[in-house]
Amino acid sequence: MTRIALTVNDTPVTAEVTPRTQLAEFLREHLLLTGTHIGCEHGICGACTVEIDGEIARSCITYAVTCDGAHIRTIEGFDADALMADLRRAFAEAHALQCGYCTPGMLIAARDLVRRKSGLNRSEIRTEMSGNLCRCTGYVGIVDAIERVMAGGPSLQSAPPQGLDRNHGKPRAQAGGDRVRSWLGPAPGPVASPTPAPPRASPVGRADVAPAPRRAAPGRARGPIEVTVDVLEDVGAESRIRQSFVLPHPRDAVWRLMSDVPALARCMPGLALDGPPSGDKVSGRLEASLGPIRASFAGEGTLRRFPSDFRQVVAGSGGDPRSGSRASGSVDYRLSAVTDEAGGETTRVEVIIGYALTGPLAQFGRAGLVRDLVRRIGEALAQNLDAQLCDPGAALPQAQLGGLSLLLKALADQARAFLSRLLRPR
Amino acid sequence: MKPVAFAYARPASVGEAAQMLAAEPGAKVLAGGQTLGPILNLRLAQPALLIDIARIPELAAVGEDADGATIGATVTHAAIEDGRVPDPTGGFLARVARGIAYRAVRTRGTIGGSLAHADPAADWLSCLSALGTQVYITGATGTRTLELDTFVRGTMETALAKDELLTAVRIPRFSPRARFGFHKICRKAGEFAEAIGVVAYDPESAIYRAVAGATNGRPLVLALRAGVAAKPFTVAEAEHMLQSMRYAGDAYERQLHAAALRRASELAFAP
Numbered sequence: 001m002t003r004i005a006l007t008v009n010d011t012p013v014t015a016e017v018t019p020r021t022q023l024a025e026f027l028r029e030h031l032l033l034t035g036t037h038i039g040c041e042h043g044i045c046g047a048c049t050v051e052i053d054g055e056i057a058r059s060c061i062t063y064a065v066t067c068d069g070a071h072i073r074t075i076e077g078f079d080a081d082a083l084m085a086d087l088r089r090a091f092a093e094a095h096a097l098q099c100g101y102c103t104p105g106m107l108i109a110a111r112d113l114v115r116r117k118s119g120l121n122r123s124e125i126r127t128e129m130s131g132n133l134c135r136c137t138g139y140v141g142i143v144d145a146i147e148r149v150m151a152g153g154p155s156l157q158s159a160p161p162q163g164l165d166r167n168h169g170k171p172r173a174q175a176g177g178d179r180v181r182s183w184l185g186p187a188p189g190p191v192a193s194p195t196p197a198p199p200r201a202s203p204v205g206r207a208d209v210a211p212a213p214r215r216a217a218p219g220r221a222r223g224p225i226e227v228t229v230d231v232l233e234d235v236g237a238e239s240r241i242r243q244s245f246v247l248p249h250p251r252d253a254v255w256r257l258m259s260d261v262p263a264l265a266r267c268m269p270g271l272a273l274d275g276p277p278s279g280d281k282v283s284g285r286l287e288a289s290l291g292p293i294r295a296s297f298a299g300e301g302t303l304r305r306f307p308s309d310f311r312q313v314v315a316g317s318g319g320d321p322r323s324g325s326r327a328s329g330s331v332d333y334r335l336s337a338v339t340d341e342a343g344g345e346t347t348r349v350e351v352i353i354g355y356a357l358t359g360p361l362a363q364f365g366r367a368g369l370v371r372d373l374v375r376r377i378g379e380a381l382a383q384n385l386d387a388q389l390c391d392p393g394a395a396l397p398q399a400q401l402g403g404l405s406l407l408l409k410a411l412a413d414q415a416r417a418f419l420s421r422l423l424r425p426r
Numbered sequence: 427m428k429p430v431a432f433a434y435a436r437p438a439s440v441g442e443a444a445q446m447l448a449a450e451p452g453a454k455v456l457a458g459g460q461t462l463g464p465i466l467n468l469r470l471a472q473p474a475l476l477i478d479i480a481r482i483p484e485l486a487a488v489g490e491d492a493d494g495a496t497i498g499a500t501v502t503h504a505a506i507e508d509g510r511v512p513d514p515t516g517g518f519l520a521r522v523a524r525g526i527a528y529r530a531v532r533t534r535g536t537i538g539g540s541l542a543h544a545d546p547a548a549d550w551l552s553c554l555s556a557l558g559t560q561v562y563i564t565g566a567t568g569t570r571t572l573e574l575d576t577f578v579r580g581t582m583e584t585a586l587a588k589d590e591l592l593t594a595v596r597i598p599r600f601s602p603r604a605r606f607g608f609h610k611i612c613r614k615a616g617e618f619a620e621a622i623g624v625v626a627y628d629p630e631s632a633i634y635r636a637v638a639g640a641t642n643g644r645p646l647v648l649a650l651r652a653g654v655a656a657k658p659f660t661v662a663e664a665e666h667m668l669q670s671m672r673y674a675g676d677a678y679e680r681q682l683h684a685a686a687l688r689r690a691s692e693l694a695f696a697p
Contacts, residue, residue, distance in 0.1 A: 002434060019431075019433060020428060020429045020430070020466075022428070025428070041467055042463075042464040042467045042468055043460065044464075046528070049530050052533075055504065055533040056530040057530050057533050058460075058463075058531065058534075060467065061459060061460065061463025061467060062463065063434075063463075065478075066459070066480065113529070116529075127615045130614065130616050131528025131531065131616055183486060184488060184500075184510060185458075185481075185500035185501060185502060186457070187533070187534075188481075189486070229674050230674075231675060231676045290581060291465075291583075292465050292471035292473070293471055322469075369546070369642055372581045373581065376580060376581075
């Protein structure tokens with residue numbers, strides 16, 4: 001627990017909170033200020049909008065501990081505010097609410113907009129208010145209400161009570177308005193809290209933290225193998241890409257390596273097999289990361305081999321217990337011999353990777369990012385295969401796949417795998 | 427959802443933050459939290475420790491000289507939108523800032539956090555790639571400066587080492603004759619972009635760059651030859667530029683990116 005001291009609706013508050021306590025949760029559950037609503041709880045819907053040091057913010061993705069020393073204003077704190085009174089009246093007259101769930105956040109965001117800008121047309125008002133979702137009204141009444149108050153201009157916005165600074169709306173005599181105005185980072189800034197929380201020597205245990213992956217280093221003087229990528233049409237729920245690259249080694253050598261499942265698995269970034277294949281079955285774990293997201297898919301697959309075509313297909317599926325997401329996929333590769341300019345035999349490897357992801361990771365999914373991750377896994381595989389063929393004894397670097405983590409699944413031979421997703425902007 | 431439990435620390439300086447990062451492998455840096463917050467709430471990331479850098483004074487500092495401006499990593503999008511920081515592009519930064527997500531996000535989201543997260547769909551990544559930006563980095567053992575295109579290695583992947591923080595960005599000054607265009611295509615205002623086009627043109631320093639962003643990888647930057655006219659691109663020109671950038675995407679995506687580039691050029695070269 002961490003002790004915080006802040007001001008909520010002009011009332012000083014001290015409390016013990018866990019670092020993970022969201023500001024919205026603190027306001028509602030600790031202070032019983034239930035006018036702040038929680039909708040999506042991940043920063044999309046705007047129902048939880050409050051003011052922190054006079055600037056609107058999402059209280060569901062802001063943690064109470066980071067508001068130590070700040071001035072928070074919730075919808076309950078606007079009762080005596082003249083501009084808010086105008087907005088409330090306009091909302092009522094224009095039928096700008098029905099169920100009322102979005103209304104506290106909508107009003108606070110609307111007041112901030114009217115305070116900052118004037119003369120906007122309806123389209124501009126919609127754009128400015130696009131961070132607050134309403135599922136009842138269709139927004140027409142909301143835009144009408146804001147347009148009406150905005151058209152009222154400064155005359156409608158009579159002097160605020162309690163000595164608030166009208167232009168900045170910051171109820172902050174004691175915090176020092178000049179300081180707040182000159183601070184360019186997220187509120188509240190440095191002076192609000194004279195005593196930074198001490199670092200913890202041993203934070204919450206996470207025994208299962210994977211070691212930081214090392215960066216892939218092709219480890220050869222020659223340039224990296226160039227990999228071309230085509231995006232294929234989806235098949236059902238499965239996304240597909242095709243990668244193609246040429247390894248400067250004879251086809252028989254490449255085929256030998258790619259038929260050796262444990263050796264091939266070592267070339268696959270993030271993949272660890274549970275053991276040698278049993279018949280045509282193989283099981284293992286695939287780890288990947290994408291920014292802060294990290295996933296680890298444990299799964300199993302089957303191997304089909306078509307030696308006369310120099311073709312192998314691995315298909316499998318697995319799950320990431322931590323996120324409850326599942327991935328399935330297949331890797332189908334085929335080797336063809338190509339004679340290079342010098343007359344030497346090289347091998348073109350054509351790989352079709354199909355993958356599908358379900359569960360929480362997929363819900364956030366941004367398909368393109370997952371595809372990019374799959375692509376990078378494929379590229380790392382190409383470099384590792386080349387390195388292994390040049391020096392079979394070489395220790396392969398583990399490829400790093402990103403700052404966050406995503407995850408994948410595992411499999412066998414080559415690539416398989418897949419993905420995860422991610423997140424949001426800002 | 428609520429995040430899983432994490433520890434929280436608020437270092438007083440960049441050096442202290444870097445040491446904490448070096449000491450705790452499960453640590454994540456928290457600046458404005460507008461990306462990390464949702465990820466934590468969704469439990470897609472479960473760091474052991476959050477290191478809150480949002481109150482470190484030097485990270486929110488700005489400065490400018492004849493050659494450009496330096497903007498601290500924790501300066502918010504809203505501060506840039508509101509014209510409270512030096513803008514060596516004569517207003518382009520503020521225009522881009524205005525379109526990032528929503529105001530309630532811009533008041534806390536930071537320019538450095540956006541770059542360090544390196545989401546391909548983020549506005550600053552594409553915008554600053556077109557401007558020739560450098561990033562300043564401090565680690566437990568020293569500082570270094572990288573060009574933005576070297577800093578960003580791929581989707582959500584940067585050159586930052588485990589114990590390093592991005593501390594500021596350095597944006598060169600453009601002449602008053604410079605023209606800029608930024609256009610993003612999203613299905614809903616404020617959402618992640620599906621395609622971003624950026625054009626930066628300064629006849630006095632012979633800079634003429636086009637950037638295709640939100641490509642699911644690093645921004646694709648094309649330095650246009652001196653012979654290319656400073657006028658809106660045609661559809662064919664935009665598509666040719668994408669080819670030169672070695673853009674890989676399906677036909678729909680290619681068309682989106684070509685449209686974003688073309689519209690950015692129209693904004694840049696509007697009469």
